[in-house]
Amino acid sequence: MKSSALFTRTAVGALAFGLSTAAFAETWRYAHEEFEGDVQDVYAVAFKEYIEANSEHTLEIYRFGELGESDDIMEQAQSGILEFVNQSPGFSGAWLPPAQIFFVPYLLPTDEQTVLEFFDESKAINEMFPELYAEHDLELLNMYPEGEMVVTADEPITSPEDLNNKKIRVMTNPLLSETYDAFGASPTPLPWGEVYGGLQTGVIDGQENPIFWIESGGLYEVSPNLTFTGHGWFVTASMANQDFFNGLSDSDQEVVREAADVAYDHTMEHIQGLADESLEKIREDSDEVTVTRLTDEQLEAFKAQAPQVEQAYLEMTGEDGEALLEQFKADLEAVQSD
Template sequence: MKSHKLLTTAGIGALMFGMTSAAMADNWRYAHEEYEGDVQDVFAVAFKEYIEENSDHSVQIYRFGELGESDDIMEQTQNGILQFVNQSPGFTGSLIPEAQIFFVPYLLPTDEETVIEFFDKSKAINEMFPELYAEQGLELLQMYPEGEMVVTTDEPIDTVDDFENKKIRVMTNPLLSETYNAFGATPTPLPWGEVYGALQTGILDGQENPIFWIQSGGLYEVSPNLVFTGHGWFTTAMMANQDFFDGLSEEDQQLVRDASEAAYDHTIEHIQGLAEEALNKIKEDCDNCTYTRLDEAQMQSLRERAPQVEEAYVEMAGESGAELLEQFKADLEAVTSDEE
């Protein structure tokens, strides 16, 4: 397992040292939730390169653990210590309940090309979500997919009944807990830094993540049975502190928007074929891993439980969540209709 550098008083001191008004800062600070070379890091590096090639500004990237867990970097962004943050709706959902829509199972298709087209064209993604983030002092710059979700477990999963009472780690997100309750498992919220050890010691029976993260984080070493359920994609969002962004000149605001667009295009290209590459690395490295792809009948058994999660989502997210869900489905329908 990779070592995790935890947040320290000294680390925060270094971060704050010499810091002037965030709006005037030429060295912009950007934190994300993943390791070097992972998808969020690919996005961050592309963003940094565009900014530095097209301006006198510089961007300092902080990776997982360098400034704490996901909740820590969001708090630092809202407080203006960080200018940019990349955080998945799995953690943002407690702040923005509507963002939990990505955890309604079987809402998004698993076909990569369709998912990418949806993110490019969706009104829900590109028009409605920025307004919701702005209400929390955040300038939403990009939402993008990272990969299909895959479940790993301590024992092979042959049927959906094998999920019964399995302690599955979930992000600290109430709707994701509803999803695994619907699947018959026992959802267990846990910060990412504790997951490997909890799988290793049997505190957890399994977890879910995109395949590249399972490979990068070495999760297959302690949770070697991979189950492709087809229930969703991992999505993330890149945003700025709203006060910082509003304080930029029009030229710099456009620079940031252009950089995020360039990073999005680069990252979308990067994720194509990434899952297959990561899976092959796991197969090369793991002799005792198993791989189960649920057949259509088994997925249908889980899909039939999705409506209760939708109901829970609307209850949590309220009227705005219901409107977002309606638009989300309309956007998906438009994309899939175009392909027929």
């Protein structure tokens, strides 16, 4: 009798626990700026798989265009409609000016391993940026690089003079406009959804993106002259709505943090060699594509314009920007001296 009663109480308790767990299981929403299989999607899928394997929660992923453009999904994340969002500082720089640091040309090196090590170890990235995003009600999970920026245009580019009066599409980022002004071009802000058509019709003469995105989006079809200027990397950030994150249990916060770490590590492995693979696909698909890698002498002509952009960054960002830039350079020096 005792054992029967104990069994009944145990069974009821187990059922109640199961119902309680189910009651707290939630569906979270994660939106990013890219297509299926692209770098941000690789991160999001790894994040989702860890969340679902280590909690009762599920994660829905929304890719480019499904909930609007990049600005749209950020608004939805800040208002709490989305729990998670991935957005490049190319867009967030307008409301988080210090994030424009990634558009100071020639600040980051072109060597992939050095850049990966920098993002792993940088105090500016891992300690200062979370505080800046928190001021905008966002919990920064990771900042990570996606690939070196490549310029595509209607003709090969070998000098700033070649960019004179060319309409180069830029993200809605004041400092990126300063960069292309300094390079001699006419920076033209344009939503991503209008870029392919703009290149096709001549509304714009060129644009910049990492090579995998140029391949994925078919930009080489309408802008076939690729130039490796070495001026920067495409960087992005994964974050959570801060009220949502702060309202999670300690165990759920830990799962989210662990999922972000796993997704980051997986994505950093994924991007290694990705640029070469993407360029090979482009060359196999099109005989019209030209690839220009600037000589040291040609690079110097572009690098000579960088100090004025750095000064513009400092003027835009004040003390926060100055402190971030100082730490950024110290972190780079530490990595490069190893």
